[in-house]
Amino acid sequence: MRILLIEDEEPAAAQLRRFLQQYQSAATIVAECQQVSEAVAYLRQYPAPDLILSDIELLDGNVFALFGQVQVTSPIIFITAYDSFLVQAFEQNGIGYVLKPVQYTQFAAALQKYERLRQSLQGAALQQLAAHLAPAPRYKARLVSKTRAGIYLLEVADLAYFQLRNGVTHAVSEQGKAFVLNETLSQLEAVLNPALYFRLNRTEIVQLRVVERFEPYFNDTLVLHLKAPLSGTLTSSSHRTPELRKWLHG
Known part of the structure; x- marks a missing residue:
């Protein structure tokens, strides 16, 4: 699982790193960003991560500014101290909304939801691919x-x-x-x-x-x-x- 971490508070970022290792040791944080501008630069230059873990209020503004500057295709779990952005979060790729102070059980539940969604989508994609690749019936000529x-x-x-x-x-x-x-x-x-x-x-x-x-x-x-x-x-x-x-x- 390739993860982009967007968090401007080091203690919070450190906690998320620990939680990720506890949940899945194979999870890899491909980059950490503290500002919207850093996240924009990363997403423009590198392949989309499997998942984004993101705070909402960052050093240079609100993370929702990200969506006006770059196309975001990855699902996002928002991790924030504010409950007022819930609707906006789920309008912008949000699949989870975890409130600070973060409890491991809440964090793990959000990741489990992501994995269920991924497996469901992969299953549907594989079915479509199998149907597309299935040999056409051969009738007698x-x-x-x-x-x-x-x-x-x-x-x-x-x-x-x-x-x-x-x-x-x-x-x-x-x-x-x-x-x-x-x-x-x-x-x-x-x-x-x-x-x-x-x-x-x-x-x-x-x-x-x-x-x-x-x-x-x-x-x-x-x-x-x-x-x-x-x-x-x-x-x-x-x-x-x-x-x-x-x-x-x-």
């Missing part, structure tokens, strides 16, 4: 159909729908040609882009762009009319229709 005549390599983007016929999975191209697949519909559902393909029922998965229009049917089902040169229709099951409506609206 092509499938293989093995027949007696040979092996066909099928581009998934050219397939209009998948259908279970007599217990065998078929992929149907946009020209209406059917190809036998080894995968089950559930296996296909897991590797097809859900933004493009939708599982209509137990036996069919359709690609959105081959649908010409939708027509309400009985028991809250939808009939899908396919674009030419395809012929025929597909029908959603009633329990899938609500999800299909959401899918259609993006």
Whole structure:
């Protein structure tokens, strides 16, 4: 923990040093300033500390003048003999307000609050980073159909729908040609882009762009009319229709 100490009274500064060592021996005071001008010079020249411990009334004025001269990004625990600056303190990066004479229990409680906030922010940042770095799902770009005549390599983007016929999975191209697949519909559902393909029922998965229009049917089902040169229709099951409506609206 890198700490900037802003305090113009040596006995108070010495006490804070002792309290810091008692609380966390690894804490490092990177600089000590007795005046606002010294704090401004330090923050302009060096990286922001993890935490600032600051008195309010200093040798050259009120510490809040600091915020008008330099951008302060570090959290601050204010340590002062005055209770009249409480609102202003928490408007300016304040996370703690400890009154003099300082008691160790109050000082430690303020540092514990800082550490809880830091851990919370780090956790949120790590979650965001993990989400950003997580590999995008990889969907199948092509499938293989093995027949007696040979092996066909099928581009998934050219397939209009998948259908279970007599217990065998078929992929149907946009020209209406059917190809036998080894995968089950559930296996296909897991590797097809859900933004493009939708599982209509137990036996069919359709690609959105081959649908010409939708027509309400009985028991809250939808009939899908396919674009030419395809012929025929597909029908959603009633329990899938609500999800299909959401899918259609993006």
